[in-house]
Amino acid sequence: GESLTLGGVTYRYGRSRTATTPAGLGPLDLRVEAGEFLCVVGPSGSGKSTLLSLLAGFLRPQVGEIRLGDRPVTGPDPRLTLVQQEAALFPWRTVAGNVAFGLERLGLPRAERGARVAETLRLVGLEGYGPRRVHELSGGQRQRVSLARALALQPRLLLLDEPFSALDDRTRTVLADELLGIWWARKITVVFVTHNLEEALALGQRVVALRGGEVALDAPARELNVAR
Ligand code: ADP
Ligand code: ADP
Numbered sequence: 001g002e003s004l005t006l007g008g009v010t011y012r013y014g015r016s017r018t019a020t021t022p023a024g025l026g027p028l029d030l031r032v033e034a035g036e037f038l039c040v041v042g043p044s045g046s047g048k049s050t051l052l053s054l055l056a057g058f059l060r061p062q063v064g065e066i067r068l069g070d071r072p073v074t075g076p077d078p079r080l081t082l083v084q085q086e087a088a089l090f091p092w093r094t095v096a097g098n099v100a101f102g103l104e105r106l107g108l109p110r111a112e113r114g115a116r117v118a119e120t121l122r123l124v125g126l127e128g129y130g131p132r133r134v135h136e137l138s139g140g141q142r143q144r145v146s147l148a149r150a151l152a153l154q155p156r157l158l159l160l161d162e163p164f165s166a167l168d169d170r171t172r173t174v175l176a177d178e179l180l181g182i183w184w185a186r187k188i189t190v191v192f193v194t195h196n197l198e199e200a201l202a203l204g205q206r207v208v209a210l211r212g213g214e215v216a217l218d219a220p221a222r223e224l225n226v227a228r
Contacts, residue, residue: 001034002069002156004189009064011050025050025213027064037183037190039204041197047213048193052161055191056082068157080157085165087146089134095121096130099148120152123182140171151182160192176203201225
């Protein structure tokens with residue numbers, strides 16, 4: 001498998017580069033093993049979004065390097081996909097159309113696309129929902145579509161940015177369990193970002209806490225979770 005490594009990764013926003021309390025992230029050293037489920041927690045402003053933007057290739061480190069396996073991540077990369085807090089789905093397209101979107105852009109032939117979409121919808125518990133319009137779905141179902149859209153691309157690394165935070169407790173628990181099942185079945189590497197420590201402890205094998213753009217804690221979840 002391909003491990004994810006960050007070596008001395010630093011990003012500073014705008015004028016803060018010269019400020020005494022610089023806004024941004026790093027220098028950060030982090031290694032995520034292939035197949036690992038890592039939760040990143042931290043209060044607002046601790047650098048979680050900056051980290052995800054760097055991992056997703058939306059921002060480039062000003063210093064340091066991010067590697068997936070033996071190749072650097074230098075921009076949007078087919079080996080990884082991001083699921084965001086509020087699913088940015090196309091409301092006028094069908095569920096299948098939304099899941100197929102990335103596959104169409106990759107130029108996957110229609111038959112293969114159809115098979116991949118159907119398989120992925122099954123994986124997220126939306127079998128038979130392909131022809132439905134997204135605006136008819138519940139919040140939880142929309143997040144499932146969002147997850148399916150990411151998984152259809154068969155990424156090695158799945159990045160999740162507070163994917164369940166807009167959902168009610170029960171739906172969040174159900175989807176979290178399903179995500180664990182998918183992680184287990186697909187053997188993908190997961191980086192799950194949340195400000196909810198409880199969620200991080202329930203989901204992650206390992207928890208990294210950020211504070212002020214630096215790693216304040218990095219430990220196996222079982223060492224932190226007395227209730228588990
Ligand atoms: P989190 O996601 O944990 O809330 P962020 O990564 O958004 O944290 O922010 C990390 C730091 O960078 C904070 O000090 C924040 O104010 C600053 N920051 C984030 N985005 C910007 C931006 N676009 N311009 C300037 N500063 C920013
Ligand atoms: P729209 O373009 O309105 O979203 P479509 O359902 O025609 O509507 O979506 C087109 C994409 O979805 C195509 O890439 C097609 O391969 C895929 N697709 C459509 N229906 C299915 C289905 N039932 N199962 C799997 N994939 C489908």
